[in-house]
Amino acid sequence: MPEIRRVAILDDYQHTADRYADWESLPEGSRLTWFHKHLGDHEEVIAALEPFDVVVAMRERTPFPAEVLDRLPNLRLLVTTGPANAAIDTAAAARRGIVVSGTRGAGLTSTAELTWGLLHALTRSLPAEERGLREGGWQRTVGRDLYGARLGVIGLGGVGGRVARVGVAFGMDVVAWSAHLDPDHARALGVTPVTQRELLTTSDVVTLHVRLSPRTVGLIGAEELALMRRDALLVNTSRAPVVDERALLAALHAGTLGGAALDVHVTEPLPTDSPWYGAPRTVLTPHLGYVTADAYEVFYRDALDDILAYAADEPVRLITP
DSSP: OOOOOEEEOOTTTSSSGSSSSSSGGTTTOEEEEEEOOOOHHHHHHHHTTTTSSEEEEOOTOOOOHHHHTOOOOOOOOOEEEESSSTOOHHHHHHHHHHHOOOOOOOOOOHHHHHHHHHHHHTTTHHHHHHHHHTTTTTOOOOOOOOOOEEEEEESSHHHHHHHHHHOOOOTTTTEEEEEEEEEHHHHHHTEEEEOOOHHHHHHHEEEEOOOOSSSTTTTTTTTHHHHHTTTOEOOOOOEEGGBBBHHHHHHHHHHSSSSSSSSSOOOOHHHHTTGGGGOOOOOEEESSSSSHHHHHHHHHHHHHHHHHHHTOOOOSSBOOO
């Protein structure tokens, strides 16, 4: 039977991961270490994780390319929250004999709900108004109605479909596009399928809900942003590389885009010198889409199950190249 000696839990920012699974049930003699701060570059990751034979990673936060995996000689099991992780080189892991396991998906509803929270914050300037009120001020901005506005949903899957249904309930004109959009599915949700160009040129709000893949990296770049209306809003709770960050910053500073609400960032956590802190007409959150008690229970309980199954020489939820 594989021996479990040292287990690392990464990116436990809130010091709460211990609440969501019975970690005391780990094999006797195993030692659990919580990493409450994000590990930085490859060298820091290697230095910190070299002693561990099991690592539990949070989503794609910490990349595990071949050059990192090759320098973790003790690693035997790499668990990722979620059923897939684009930041893990699974082929390199397989070559090294490292088992990669995932968890069930979680966060579909929570991400959809956060999307609407961000959109409301953006259209009604809620962060600025809340700050102003605490400073003794009163009504400083004029908001925008959503009723009757056009909502463009890019990606009509688990999250996008939920977002679209809420848009319909709000009385919005909801349209959708993706590379493999099912028109019948869209119409069943009360959504009109359109071309990418029509969605970008006519929508008051564009919201992104696509998987990160080579095909979706840079999906919204300078050319696509130029098609959008000057007062249009962009919401991204998907993955940061789907949008060309430099192009989006340029559009916001130039005033050619009405605003953006972002829960995902190219570098996470956001560095203290990030240009996003000075970006106008933005609402920024620290990748909160999946950060709910319900989602954490799924992630951490499944991660523990993965470790116990591996210790019993019966690994589950394998992620292979």
